[in-house]
Amino acid sequence: MTLRERCCYTRVMDVSAIGALTFDVFGTVVDWRATIIREGRRLGAEKGIRADWAAFADAWRGGYEPAMRSVRTGERPWAKIDVLHREILDGLLDRFGLSGLTEDERDHLNRVWHRLDPWPEAVEGIGRLRRRFAAAALSNGNMALLTNMARNAGIPWDCILSSELARQYKPDPSVYLTAADLLGLPTDRVMMVAAHVHDLNGAKAVGMRTAFVHRPLEFGSNRSPETPPAGAFDVWATDFLDLAAQLGA
């Protein structure tokens, strides 16, 4: 099936029953990789550090899933993403020549996740979608991170929800169930929007509607992200504007 055929696929459903869209953020709304590479290059130029910033971004993000898994499985108690990001960063400092950074500089670098840039059409797309549906973040990022990011990037959320509110990480069912409860809606009136199959499968498992949004450059141009077959989710969209068009927003 070609991209063109897939992108036009919307499962027959009653769009008017949808009350809210919940959005994954890292990779779906914002381009973590390009932002980290850009800030890394700037830091490198200031400090005279020569590093492979793309490899640095990938290694940092690579530590993310294992760190969250240790919380999900109960191996360690709840910890915010800011804490997990910092632990992963500390483990990479030597390898990327960053051990000379001061504590303030390390903290500032760690907060690059609060400053991630949106994909080019994301802010406009969310603005269009929220004319028809309540638009909420539902991210593994903590509330402060998401609030700072929205302020910095101008993301017009109706409200910000986070795994932090369930003290568990997606795709644990409690995160999606907590979000639907806080939105005051049954799960089948909430649609999860994400560029990641495991996230959408988690949402689907509790009865949410699901929209896959294709972000082919999330991991750079050399590595393709996982793309689901048509029919796996309710909507398959090329970006947020396409999603808005498919949902009549």
Place this chain on the structure above:
Amino acid sequence: MTLRERCCYTRVMDVSAIGALTFDVFGTVVDWRATIIREGRRLGAEKGIRADWAAFADAWRGGYEPAMRSVRTGERPWAKIDVLHREILDGLLDRFGLSGLTEDERDHLNRVWHRLDPWPEAVEGIGRLRRRFAAAALSNGNMALLTNMARNAGIPWDCILSSELARQYKPDPSVYLTAADLLGLPTDRVMMVAAHVHDLNGAKAVGMRTAFVHRPLEFGSNRSPETPPAGAFDVWATDFLDLAAQLGA
């Protein structure tokens, strides 16, 4: 001390240390009484119900504190404000000639709290304040109520926080402490903004900064709200634009 003298009072403090403002909502941001009276009159005209809508609004609001107190004291388990509002409403139907309303009509009336109108300068004031500080709701209203209200009234929150996230009601300390934790700030970098002394005292007790905003018409023109003496809180403001001016926003 005259109003003019009080309104110019700002305690000497380091405004630049403030990272976020948290706002009480019912009475501070929105005029619950005027909105309920207006919707009541419209309902009355449609249904041929003659009632004292001001007395109805006051009686409904009058049940609010006792209902929350029963949760705060542990007399009953956690329940959202939507549930408490509905219980109070059900207890008023006979008295105000509303027993003929259908279930859908009762539910719609109960959700008037999701549709409350802001005070005239509130949206502009929050818009100005959030240029300098993160602006978050921190209300006893539940998340869905606050999200619907913000969408309906165009309130530009950076994020919505609620007592619901602590499963306790203000002025229980856990509500303020949960909010500061979610904002990622120590309590002394958060300023609570409210028209109610008990709310500001609750915030002050956990170390937050406090701004009193005078809303003389909250309870109508016949009943004055409690006003604190100058010096009781960090700021005494006549409205949100005055607060913005005093905080340099």
